[in-house]
Amino acid sequence: MTTVAQVRQALKPLLQRHSDLALAGRHLVLTPINHFTRGVYLARSGNPKIFAPTIDVGIIFMGIDRFHYGWGNTRLIHPIFSNLKGDTNERAQAIIKMDIKPFFGGWHFDNPENMEIMLSVIEDALVPLRKITKLEEVVEFASRNENNFTPFEFKYYARLMMATALGDFEEAIRIMDGPDYRQVELRKDMMYWNPTFYPALIAGDRRELAKILHELEAITIKSLKYRKYWEPTPFPLELKD
Known part of the structure; x- marks a missing residue:
């Protein structure tokens, strides 16, 4: 399973590029937080080097004392690549063909290009979430x-x-x-x-x-x-x- 330290290291470029992003454990959130969160949760997977990021929007006034998924439930993996544009899509398709067959199930921490594309995919996923303000x-x-x-x-x-x-x-x-x-x-x-x-x-x-x-x-x-x-x-x- 990936560690919180690895999550922090992988997401550092995103946090530096976007002042409205913050990291709480494995949860990359848009700030400020009011009564709900919008972001991406980098879940553990069976492979200690693989990230499994998932879109998550959730309310925080349910009295829950540990993270649980709210709504979104979209794993940022192979199916969403069709929404990518230009170079990002081309590189993503190359990763699919080269690294994992027949399905692309996650993002490998030790593969710099995997990490680069994962960050691009997360950035794309955050765009519509920023529009949720109420x-x-x-x-x-x-x-x-x-x-x-x-x-x-x-x-x-x-x-x-x-x-x-x-x-x-x-x-x-x-x-x-x-x-x-x-x-x-x-x-x-x-x-x-x-x-x-x-x-x-x-x-x-x-x-x-x-x-x-x-x-x-x-x-x-x-x-x-x-x-x-x-x-x-x-x-x-x-x-x-």
Whole structure:
């Protein structure tokens, strides 16, 4: 498996070229971070010299204390080369033919040309992510089927958190009150871990709901070491009348 030190070394040129990029462990993120992250996660692979970068967009107010994939789920490997232009595409195709057959599955740390093309591919992948600047746009991104391993409709916890953060309490209540067994379990978990959440939803208590979301966000910010890249901002629900 590749190490965090290798990730840092490989991505150093990108970090030097783009002032809006930062590295938190294996997560290359666009800054500043508000209530969500946009970037590329350089996952481990079975080969200690191979990187497996994956596009990731995720919300950070779910109270999660370790990295988990949000939305995007696009491995930056062979299929995306068709989107590259000019010299980058030609070099990528040469790497495919020369290095790994029949499929190109990752990027080799000890191959300088592999690393050079990987950085170009990551730069291309970050372009559309920079356009995501609002929580509403994260929801739109997450709602697309191609950005999910599991259908978005079944991601009840994430949908609940996003609806609440946006001030859509009717949708949040529908999710909490739904008949699906996963919704029933979610309701039980929320009543156990955040007993004031559901009553606050019913009452439309924006102050209490914002307090809960900020507390959950703080857990992730601290656990994933995002603090120095984080820009505290109110949730949309706090800005509505």
